Amino acid sequence: MRAEPLDAETDVLVIGSGAAGMYAAIEAARAGCSVLMADRSLIGRGGATVMAQMTVAVALGAETDDHWRHHLDDTIAAGRGLCNGGLSRLLCEDGPECIRELDAWGVGWARRNGRIVQARAPGHDRPRCVYVDFLNTGPAVSKTLRTAVNRTSGIRKAGDLCVVDLMRADGAIAGAVALHIPSGNSVRLWAKATIIATGGLTRLYRRNSASTNMGGDGYALALRAGASLIDMEFVQFFPIGHLVPRLIGMDPIMWDPFRYKLGGRLLNRDMQEFTSRYGTDEGSKYVLARDLATYAITKEVEAGRGSPHGGVYLSFQHRSEADLRGAFGPVIDRLAANGIDLTRTPVEVAPIAHYHMGGVLADTRMATEVPGLFVAGEAVGGANGANRLSGNAITEALVFGRQAGRSAAVRARGMRTPVASRDAARPTTDLLAMHARGAINTAEMVQRLQTTMADDVGPFRDAGRLTRALAAIDELTHELGDRPAGSPGAFDMQRLDWLDLRNMLLVARTVAQSALMRTESRGAHQREDHPGTLTEWQVNQVASLRGGRLNLKQAPIAAAEIAS
Amino acid sequence: MTTVATLKVWRGTDPSAGRWETYSVPFEAGQSVLDGLRYIRIHHDPSLAFRFSCINANACKECMMRIDGETLYACTARLEPREMRIAPLANKALVRDLVTEIAPPAERFGG
Numbered sequence: 001m002r003a004e005p006l007d008a009e010t011d012v013l014v015i016g017s018g019a020a021g022m023y024a025a026i027e028a029a030r031a032g033c034s035v036l037m038a039d040r041s042l043i044g045r046g047g048a049t050v051m052a053q054m055t056v057a058v059a060l061g062a063e064t065d066d067h068w069r070h071h072l073d074d075t076i077a078a079g080r081g082l083c084n085g086g087l088s089r090l091l092c093e094d095g096p097e098c099i100r101e102l103d104a105w106g107v108g109w110a111r112r113n114g115r116i117v118q119a120r121a122p123g124h125d126r127p128r129c130v131y132v133d134f135l136n137t138g139p140a141v142s143k144t145l146r147t148a149v150n151r152t153s154g155i156r157k158a159g160d161l162c163v164v165d166l167m168r169a170d171g172a173i174a175g176a177v178a179l180h181i182p183s184g185n186s187v188r189l190w191a192k193a194t195i196i197a198t199g200g201l202t203r204l205y206r207r208n209s210a211s212t213n214m215g216g217d218g219y220a221l222a223l224r225a226g227a228s229l230i231d232m233e234f235v236q237f238f239p240i241g242h243l244v245p246r247l248i249g250m251d252p253i254m255w256d257p258f259r260y261k262l263g264g265r266l267l268n269r270d271m272q273e274f275t276s277r278y279g280t281d282e283g284s285k286y287v288l289a290r291d292l293a294t295y296a297i298t299k300e301v302e303a304g305r306g307s308p309h310g311g312v313y314l315s316f317q318h319r320s321e322a323d324l325r326g327a328f329g330p331v332i333d334r335l336a337a338n339g340i341d342l343t344r345t346p347v348e349v350a351p352i353a354h355y356h357m358g359g360v361l362a363d364t365r366m367a368t369e370v371p372g373l374f375v376a377g378e379a380v381g382g383a384n385g386a387n388r389l390s391g392n393a394i395t396e397a398l399v400f401g402r403q404a405g406r407s408a409a410v411r412a413r414g415m416r417t418p419v420a421s422r423d424a425a426r427p428t429t430d431l432l433a434m435h436a437r438g439a440i441n442t443a444e445m446v447q448r449l450q451t452t453m454a455d456d457v458g459p460f461r462d463a464g465r466l467t468r469a470l471a472a473i474d475e476l477t478h479e480l481g482d483r484p485a486g487s488p489g490a491f492d493m494q495r496l497d498w499l500d501l502r503n504m505l506l507v508a509r510t511v512a513q514s515a516l517m518r519t520e521s522r523g524a525h526q527r528e529d530h531p532g533t534l535t536e537w538q539v540n541q542v543a544s545l546r547g548g549r550l551n552l553k554q555a556p557i558a559a560a561e562i563a564s
Numbered sequence: 565m566t567t568v569a570t571l572k573v574w575r576g577t578d579p580s581a582g583r584w585e586t587y588s589v590p591f592e593a594g595q596s597v598l599d600g601l602r603y604i605r606i607h608h609d610p611s612l613a614f615r616f617s618c619i620n621a622n623a624c625k626e627c628m629m630r631i632d633g634e635t636l637y638a639c640t641a642r643l644e645p646r647e648m649r650i651a652p653l654a655n656k657a658l659v660r661d662l663v664t665e666i667a668p669p670a671e672r673f674g675g
Contacts, residue, residue, distance in 0.1 A: 006674075043671040045624045046617040139623060158673040180673050182659045187673065211617040211624060246594025249640040251621040338594075443605040490577055491613045491660040493605065 005177070005186040005429045010036035010156070011412035012405070013175055013191035015163050015218065018047035019394060020377025020401035021197035022145035023098070027405025028195075029154040033412050036189060037149070038161040038178060041213050044146040047199045048210045048355075048378060049397060052138030054256045055121055055129035057391025058095040063118035063127040068092040070125060075392060078123045078289065079357075079385020080523040081538045082231060084558045086364045087383035090403065091396050098398035099130060107144040108132050119260045121390040123289050129391040134331050135257055141394060161187065163217070164432060164499055166194060166225040166373065167424035173225060173372035174418055177428035181496065184488040186432045188425045190418040193408035196222060196360060197376040197401060201235070204508050205353035206447075206454040209238055209253045215500050216507035218379040222360045223506060227368040229543045230381040230555075231358035232507075233514035234524045236388055237459045239293035240266070241352030243311040247338050252352060254331075255314055256390070261327040266297070267313040267346065268305040274312070291387050291523055294351040294459050301350070311350030316342040351459060355393055357384045357524060358514075361542060366404035372411065376404035382540070382558070386523025436485045442497030449476055449504060457512050462529040466516040473512065477505050509550060510543045517541060517552055567591040567645045571600055573612065574651040575661045584649075585609075591645040596620075598627055598638035601650070601662075614638070614662035629653060629662050 011033035014025045022044060025037045039046060059071040071092040076083050103109055103116070109130045110117045120127040132140040149155055160181040167174045167188070175191035198218030202208035219229055240259070242252040258264060268274045275288060278296040288296070297312050307313050316324065321343050324332050332342075340347065359381030366374045377397040384392060449472075456469035480502065486495035518541065520534040521527050539554040569591045576582030587608050589600040598616055605612050617624035620639060627638040630651040638650075656664035665672070 008673075038673075041615075041617045041624065042626055042667055045626065050623045051618055051621055157671045159667045159671050161673055182663075182665065212619055213617055246592075248594070248596045248620060248642070249622040251618075251623065441606070441610050443602075443610040444607075447606050486611070489660075491663045492611070493613045494610050497610065 003185050005188050005425065006180070007188045007190065008036060009190045009418060010034050011192050012036070012408045013038065013189050013194045014197055015176065015195065015221070016047060016197035016199060016377075017043045017157070018049035018197065018199055018377065019141055019145060019397035020379070020404070021195070022149050023398050023401030024195050024197055024376050024405035024408070025155050026145070026148055026152050027402045028409040028412070029152045031406065031409035031413070033154065033409045035155045036158060036191070037155060038158045038163060038189065040162040040181070041159060041211070043157045043159045044142050044149070046211045046213045048214060049394065050138050050142045051210055051251050052141070052394055053135040053251050053254050054137055055119055055131045055260065055391045056099065056137060056394040057121065057124065057129050057389060058099045058395055059092060059128060060096050060099060060116060060118065060130070062116040066126060066128060068095065071095070071128060074124050075384065075389050078387050078389040080387050080533070082385035082522070082540060082557060084382030086558060087380065090364050091383050091392060091399050094399040094403070095395045098395070098402060102141065102144055102398070105144050105148050107140050121260060123389045124391070129260070131257065134329050135251070135254055137394070162496060162499060163221060165428040166221050167428075168225055168370075169421040169424040171371060173370055174420060174424050176221075177425050177432070179432055179495070179499065181491055184490055184492060184495075186429045188429070190420055192412035192415045192418050193372055193374060195374045195376055195404045195408050196379050197404070198379055200356035200359075200378040201507055201511070202353040202356070204450065204453045204504055204511070205235075205458075206450040207241060207350070208353040209241060209251065210354075215504045217500070217503040218375070219360065219510070220503035220506045222368065222373065222375065223510070223543070223545050225370055225373060226545075227370045227373060228361040229358060229510060230361045230540045231386070232510045232543055233518050233541065234357035234386050235353060235459075235511065236290060236355040236357060236524050237294045237351040238354035239290055239297055239351050240314055240349040241354070242347065243350045244307075244309045244348040245339060247340070250334060250338070253354065255347070255349060258316065258328070262316055262319050262323060265315045265318065267315055268300050269307060270305065271313065274300045274305065289387070290390065291526075295526065297351055298460060307348040309348050311348045313346035314349045315346035317344065317346065319343070355388055357381070357386060357388055358511075364403070365407040366400055367407055374404045374408045376401040386525060431484060432488060434483045435487050436483055440479060440485055442485050442494045442501060445476055445479065445501055446497055446504070449473070449501070449508060453508055453511075457508070457515060459524060460526050460528055461515050462527060463516060466512050469512045470509065470516070473505055473509050476501070480505065513550060513552060514541050514543060569600055569643045569645050570647040571604065572647060572649045573604070573662070575612070577658065577660045579658045589643070591643060595643040596639050597631055597641040597643050597648065597650065600643045601638060613660040615666070626666070628666065
């Protein structure tokens with residue numbers, strides 16, 4: 001006999017507890033709402049925020065004169081014509097306020113002579129990026145927000161809750177059904193407003209820079225609940241992810257801040273600089289935008305001039321031990337523990353999946369098309385167009401989180417009770433009560449999907465590989481079936497994998513299908529069979545589910561609100 | 565012959581009625597114990613339960629377990645080409661296999 005589902009009720013439900021989710025929870029609670037913040041892992045430790053070791057772009061004007069309009073210009077330029085101007089503007093305009101609030105909460109932005117230090121990152125016209133030493137930006141932001149959440153009354157926290165589906169009643173979202181992982185029980189979370197803050201989809205790829213819980217689940221939840229996704233073909237690859245030697249206890253994107261501070265040289269197999277071959281001579285400075293760097297490295301490897309493990313070398317051998325220690329202090333010892341001495345040997349780096357520009361379609365209130373459903377952070381599509389400017393991810397998490405919290409509170413305060421209908425939960429609670437018939441190896445299936453996405457839906461695409469990927473996704477979807485693997489017991493990893501795969505396969509299909517349709521190259525989406533950028537493709541692709549089938553249509557760019 | 569790491573892993577949901585299962589994992593220098601456990605799920609038994617989220621960065625702090633009697637993070641403990649004993653934390657309530665209840669009560673559902 002299965003247990004009856006448990007129930008919980010709240011004004012605002014926040015799904016995810018990275019920077020976006022935590023800021024949303026704080027803001028909604030400050031507006032007087034009760035908040036339930038659910039996370040499938042530990043509260044405030046999973047997701048992408050805690051992994052960010054790098055910088056946060058914001059027009060503070062602490063280093064040199066700056067204005068959010070300059071930041072916006074750079075964001076729009078990096079977005080290669082596809083930015084939703086209103087969302088980009090919100091990110092840049094509200095960034096300074098959020099960064100200062102975190103400063104007041106004691107995050108510890110690096111300072112020099114009392115002033116916040118701002119570094120210049122690729123794609124920015126001036127020094128604009130704040131950070132926390134050493135390589136500690138993400139953990140410091142997470143910790144600061146966790147402390148702020150704990151100080152704010154009205155926020156309940158629930159880790160180990162894996163949201164399976166949103167509940168829909170009378171055309172609006174009435175909360176969500178979750179699997180309580182430690183017990184295997186179903187839980188109905190009734191809410192007046194629901195915020196998806198689940199981050200991106202980098203787990204779809206074999207090599208990635210984020211946590212294993214970033215499998216695009218928020219996108220799948222939104223799609224199944226009737227919301228739309230945009231720009232799903234634009235997956236950002238981080239060009240210089242760590243490849244070799246095996247490095248443990250460190251984040252694979254750690255070389256970015258090294259390059260901000262110390263330059264560093266990208267070299268091929270023959271220890272020669274090569275980026276000039278692809279139109280950009282960067283020497284030992286770090287000026288190359290991410291899409292261009294990914295292109296140069298991939299092409300150099302394809303030409304047979306890569307490093308032994310299929311990447312290129314990144315060398316700091318021209319810098320002294322004193323320079324390295326001055327810039328990164330204790331990190332140099334952590335590298336030594338991994339057998340790496342940067343003054344003697346280069347490391348190998350290669351592009352890895354890092355961030356998703358696409359996401360849930362929302363307006364500048366962070367409201368989706370479905371009443372009661374809001375979205376925050378990386379889960380939002382459109383602010384970064386076809387290519388995200390470095391440093392915009394944490395800013396986006398903070399600004400969009402705060403905004404979503406505000407908007408959700410406005411809705412919740414205007415409602416007396418959540419839209420409650422027991423039927424809204426039934427399909428999902430029935431699904432979770434099922435036992436699997438046969439045995440499938442769900443962990444192996446996740447790996448197979450990651451290999452397909454890495455090989456055939458990476459930064460460089462063509463119709464042949466994308467079609468092959470869609471066939472592989474079909475096959476995996478068929479294999480997965482419609483009854484969850486495992487059983488409704490305590491911490492059943494196969495059941496979790498099954499629920500993850502259900503989301504991952506839907507999202508992977510959306511990415512591959514959108515990439516196949518877009519017959520041009522732009523930003524992070526490079527079609528080798530359609531190399532040019534075309535004016536007629538300066539449109540968003542909008543994905544929705546219609547009768548269980550994925551539907552794609554083109555829509556004009558929402559560029560308004562920039563000029564005002 | 566390839567070198568292997570032999571992982572003896574504690575399994576079960578009742579602390580007084582568990583069992584040890586032994587898995588062979590191909591050994592590559594530089595790997596972590598977490599790499600070995602993830603290999604087991606993909607190649608031997610997807611039902612093996614353990615917590616992890618960030619995989620490599622030691623940021624999420626979820627993968628704490630007992631490795632040869634010592635409390636360590638599986639993502640920073642090196643895999644070695646010998647027999648290693650992997651068990652759940654002894655001072656936390658057991659959930660399943662290597663998973664224990666590690667979140668503070670205020671961060672649990674119903675807590």
